[in-house]
Amino acid sequence: MDTDEVKTYYLSYFRKLVLFACKYVGDMDLAQDLVQDVFVSLLNKPVEKIENPDAFFYTATKRKCLDHIKTQTIRSAHHENILSVSESVFHDDAVEKTELENHLLSIINELPGKCKEIFLQSRFEGKSNLLIAEEMQLSKRTVETQISKALKKIREGLTGFKNILLTIF
Template sequence: MSNTQDAALQQRLAQGDESAFREVFDLYFKGLVLFATKYSVDKEAAEDLVQDVFVRLYEQKSKIQFHTSLKSFLFQSVRNRCIDYWRSHKVRERHHGEILLTTNPETLDSQELMLQTELEEKVFEAIRQLPEQCQLIFKMNRFEGKKNQEIADELNISKRTVETQISKALKRLREEVYPYLKAIIVLVCWWF
């Protein structure tokens, strides 16, 4: 695709042209899935990650600013989603391992383990629902252990912005997870 065609397609996308979105999907979907599998993501997960990128592109089409070609933007977005996928996968494995290490296998209560797993899933789902920058900042802080100033320097934003985004993320997590925790407490009390 020539630079002129690429720019025209980007402009049509920004204007909400449904046929442009379909063209982009048809043009790049298979290649992006193949690209995602290079990151050791199975085909099904790769398809899901690429679909996520297209959903975000569709939802944000009027706000997205292309600093590169459309193709480069899509491939970079899929690369980032694959990295996020592996980071969250590693964090989940670590949490599952910690649960198993802190629980005596002889007294392992499957009901308790199920509740812990469901809670963990609820937390990760709430994180995935955060706006992109907020999610990135929160993950860098909580999962990668980076300090606020490090994040600010790396993303070229103010430390105050980092603090605000982390506060927003924590507030959102409380809003999303608290009702679920309340239900678990009621359920546990009912069992006993």
């Protein structure tokens, strides 16, 4: 089939086929695209002669619409699957992170009095070692030593959470 024949069929059938396709897909722009694809396929895959143009074009349009609906249904199911898996993974990560935070707080609460106080001021209040030393009337070196002891205890206490730490951070 040559370009002139396709053009003739296009002018004769395009509007009718768009309305027909719109009944399947419910979207005029999409219907136009699908019908246009039917005519483009005629140019790409030559057809000798169309015996019954009505049957040919309506059937081709119907198939195009049904293929589109099937593809969209599969994509939609796939996207829902991905979302449910993602939500599950996110929920698992959130639970693990909460467990980690709770465990970390319990380790910090178990630190000896001054060590805990120095560590909290350093890490949670953002105070410098020098400021902590001045406020608590300690040497800067003592503050540094207490922070090092606290960090060592925390590292030891978090050994079971190594995999969670790697996924979160």
